[in-house]
Amino acid sequence: MRLDCPACRRLTHQRRLEELAAEAERASASGRTEAALAAWREALTLLPPASRQYESISNSLSRLSQRIDRGGRAAQGSSWRVAAGTLGAAGVLAWKGKVVLLAVASKAKLLLAGLGNSGTVFSMLLSLGVYWTAFGWWFALGLVVSLYVHEIGHVAALRRYGIPASAPMFVPGIGAFVRMKQYPADAREDARVGLAGPVWGLGAAVVSYAAFLATGAPILAAIARVGAWLNLFNLLPFWQLDGGRGFRVLSRSQRIAVVVAMLTAWWGTGEGSLLLLAVVGGVQAVGTGQPSDGDWRCCVEFVQLVVVLAALAAVGVPGTTARP
Numbered sequence: 001m002r003l004d005c006p007a008c009r010r011l012t013h014q015r016r017l018e019e020l021a022a023e024a025e026r027a028s029a030s031g032r033t034e035a036a037l038a039a040w041r042e043a044l045t046l047l048p049p050a051s052r053q054y055e056s057i058s059n060s061l062s063r064l065s066q067r068i069d070r071g072g073r074a075a076q077g078s079s080w081r082v083a084a085g086t087l088g089a090a091g092v093l094a095w096k097g098k099v100v101l102l103a104v105a106s107k108a109k110l111l112l113a114g115l116g117n118s119g120t121v122f123s124m125l126l127s128l129g130v131y132w133t134a135f136g137w138w139f140a141l142g143l144v145v146s147l148y149v150h151e152i153g154h155v156a157a158l159r160r161y162g163i164p165a166s167a168p169m170f171v172p173g174i175g176a177f178v179r180m181k182q183y184p185a186d187a188r189e190d191a192r193v194g195l196a197g198p199v200w201g202l203g204a205a206v207v208s209y210a211a212f213l214a215t216g217a218p219i220l221a222a223i224a225r226v227g228a229w230l231n232l233f234n235l236l237p238f239w240q241l242d243g244g245r246g247f248r249v250l251s252r253s254q255r256i257a258v259v260v261a262m263l264t265a266w267w268g269t270g271e272g273s274l275l276l277l278a279v280v281g282g283v284q285a286v287g288t289g290q291p292s293d294g295d296w297r298c299c300v301e302f303v304q305l306v307v308v309l310a311a312l313a314a315v316g317v318p319g320t321t322a323r324p
Contacts, residue, residue, distance in 0.1 A: 017043055017053075028064065037064050037162025041182050055283035061185045065161055069192070069297070079297075110159075111152055117167035123176075124148065131174040146204045150231060153200025154178050157193040161185075187248045187291075191298050194245030196304050201231035207310050213228045218318040228312035233273055234261030235305060237281045246302050247284055251294025261303040265310035274310060 022037035040061050047054040114120050124144055131140035151168035155178055158165040164181035171177070186189040208224035211217070235243035237258075247255060259281040266274035284290075 001188045005026070017046055020046075022264065024060075033064055033068050034160060034162050037061060037068070038164070039162075040064070041162055041185075045128065045182070055171075058185065065185055065189055067162060069188075100119050110156055114152055114155070119169055120167040122167075123170035123172075127170040127172040127176075139222060139226075142208060142219070143226065144170070144221065146201060146227035146230070147206070149204040150197045150201035150234075151176045151178050153192055153196040153198075154260045156200070156319070157196035161193070163193075188295060191246045191249040191295065194242040195298065195301055197242050198231040198234055198309065199236075199301070201227060202305060202309060202312075205231065205309070209312060209315060216318075221317045222316055225313055225315050225317060227271060228309045228315075229271075229273070232271070232277075232306070232309040232313050235302070235309070236277050237284050243277070243281075243302075246298055249291060249295040249298050250302070251287055251292060252290045252297040254288065254294045254296065255281060258302050258306065259285055261306045265307055269310045269314035271310050271313050273313075274306075277306075 020039045020043040024036045024043070027033070027035035027039060040057050043057055044054060044061070047057070127147075128140050128144050131143050134140075135143070147170065148168055155165050155168070156182060158178075161184065163184065166181070168176050168178050184193060189241040205224045205228040208220050208227060212220035212224060234241055235246070237243040237247035237255075247258070250258065259278050262274050262278040262281060265271065266278065
């Protein structure tokens with residue numbers, strides 16, 4: 001019998017599907033939701049999208065993914081109470097900074113793992129050389145580390161949902177990116193993955209600014225400010241930028257709330273990029289195609305990021321008044 005005949009391939013696929021299904025069930029029963037998600041996602045690649053089995057596994061994926069989101073939250077009240085309790089800028093900074101720093105500490109192994117990839121290291125050094133020539137050694141190093149932490153945030157979120165991803169790769173003068181080996185199951189997952197980059201980027205900016213407050217070194221304030229500005233610009237609600245991915249799950253009223261936060265942050269900080277974000281967000285808010293229910297968790301996180309990143313992007317750098 002030829003090993004590459006259609007019947008042989010179907011039999012191999014069926015056996016693999018059975019193995020993955022058993023693996024997913026065992027992982028789910030033992031509480032290893034991420035492993036279960038990874039197994040189900042791999043199973044989807046072996047099925048035609050129009051099949052009933054594909055639809056059934058997709059539904060299982062959606063339920064497991066929502067379980068991860070519920071398990072990641074502390075006990076909370078209604079969405080309105082969550083929103084009302086987190087909109088204060090000072091409270092947001094303390095809360096979000098603490099959460100992000102704890103997340104970074106718990107993911108130290110993930111941060112170091114990316115540095116074990118030769119492509120990541122090579123592209124990082126190449127970018128470091130370009131930025132070093134333009135801005136000097138210390139600022140270049142801080143900028144590259146900020147970009148790296150941002151991308152690792154995406155990787156952490158992807159792995160949380162069982163989605164394989166590449167290590168970060170740098171493009172000198174442009175930034176960095178990671179490649180997803182599978183797509184998120186729905187817009188909610190994609191929004192969480194998209195906003196995870198700015199959340200981790202915020203953590204890097206907070207660490208830089210805390211180091212500035214402890215040492216008084218102006219270069220650390222500059223790194224914090226530029227890092228915050230880059231992550232803030234990434235919240236532009238357009239195309240495949242992180243803000244665009246987050247905006248897709250927001251209802252009309254939630255989009256308006258985010259735009260109001262952008263305008264308020266602009267009024268309070270004078271950061272001009274916020275006007276661009278608000279204009280694009282306003283167009284998205286009055287357009288068509290918004291989900292009816294939306295996602296309050298994503299809305300609150302978006303507002304928090306806008307407010308805190310805008311505040312950090314406006315911090316003073318001793319010896320200069322230039323904006324990034």
